[in-house]
Structure formats: C-alpha cells, structure tokens
Amino acid sequence: MSNPTGGCLCGSVRYEVTAATDRIIMCHCTSCQKASGAGASANIALLTEQLVFTTGEPKIYVDTAASGTKLNRAFCSECGSSIFSMRQNMTDRLVLKAGSLDDSSHARVTMHIWTDSKRPWSLIDETLDSHEGNRPA
Numbered sequence: 428m429s430n431p432t433g434g435c436l437c438g439s440v441r442y443e444v445t446a447a448t449d450r451i452i453m454c455h456c457t458s459c460q461k462a463s464g465a466g467a468s469a470n471i472a473l474l475t476e477q478l479v480f481t482t483g484e485p486k487i488y489v490d491t492a493a494s495g496t497k498l499n500r501a502f503c504s505e506c507g508s509s510i511f512s513m514r515q516n517m518t519d520r521l522v523l524k525a526g527s528l529d530d531s532s533h534a535r536v537t538m539h540i541w542t543d544s545k546r547p548w549s550l551i552d553e554t555l556d557s558h559e560g561n562r563p564a
C-alpha cells in the first residue's frame with residue numbers, strides 16, 4: 428500500500444505520511460475549536476519525521492495553552508487550512524489534522540480529550556475512552 432497523502436484546501440501545501448493514520452483523538456479544547464472552526468479537532472499522533480512535505484510548507488502560529496505550554500499551529504498561508512500542531516517542548520512529535528488527509532476512510536476515533544470544554548452540540552461516543560483534560564501520559 429502506498430503512503431497516506433494529504434494537504435490543504437488550495438493545494439499549496441501537500442504531504443505524505445510514512446506511518447499508519449488510523450487512530451484519531453478528538454480534542455475539544457477551546458483553542459482547537461477556534462483554530463478549526465469546528466467543535467473539536469481530529470488529531471492523529473505522529474513522530475515529526477513521519478510527516479514529509481512534498482509541496483510547500485505551512486505557516487506557524489504560536490499558541491499558548493492554558494498550561495502555559497507553547498504550541499505551534501501549522502496552517503496553509505494561502506487558504507488557512509489547519510495541517511498539524513506541535514508542542515514547542517516536544518518537537519519530535521506532532522498531531523496531524525485528520526481532515527487534511529485525502530483519504531481517511533480507514534481511520535477511527537479512539538479517544539476524546541478536553542471534554543470539559545466540549546460544545547453543547549458536540550456529540551461524543553460514550554463508549555470511547557474520554558478525558559476531561561489532556562490525555563494521560
């Protein structure tokens with residue numbers, strides 16, 4: 428099977444992933460809601476080296492989490508699509524935004540985090556692992 432591919436809405440940023448992209452963690456933190464324009468962001472945890480840009484490079488917005496941690500939010504500077512986010516104190520890992528994949532039909536939501544700030548209209552599958560705050564280490 429060929430590697431999963433994806434990119435932004437306008438096509439200025441394209442990437443390939445050299446890992447499985449089958450497990451999605453839904454993050455309901457307020458920053459993800461603002462950045463995505465949705466109730467939550469759909470994140471796939473990867474090692475940074477597993478995300479390879481084949482066209483363009485995303486722009487970085489530095490966000491500060493409630494904990495004080497600085498988070499790089501990467502997006503297309505042309506169309507604004509979210510691509511990934513990465514903690515500045517853990518740059519060997521990132522979370523890819525699942526909606527930017529060309530095909531994620533094989534992926535499943537496995538966990539919900541920051542459900543404390545979930546929007547009232549967001550539906551959560553109660554049978555899944557869910558956490559009021561960050562995922563346990």
Ligand SMILES: [Zn+2]
Nearest residue numbers: 435437503506
């Ligand atoms: Zn774009």
Ligand SMILES: [Zn+2]
Nearest residue numbers: 454455456459
């Ligand atoms: Zn979040």
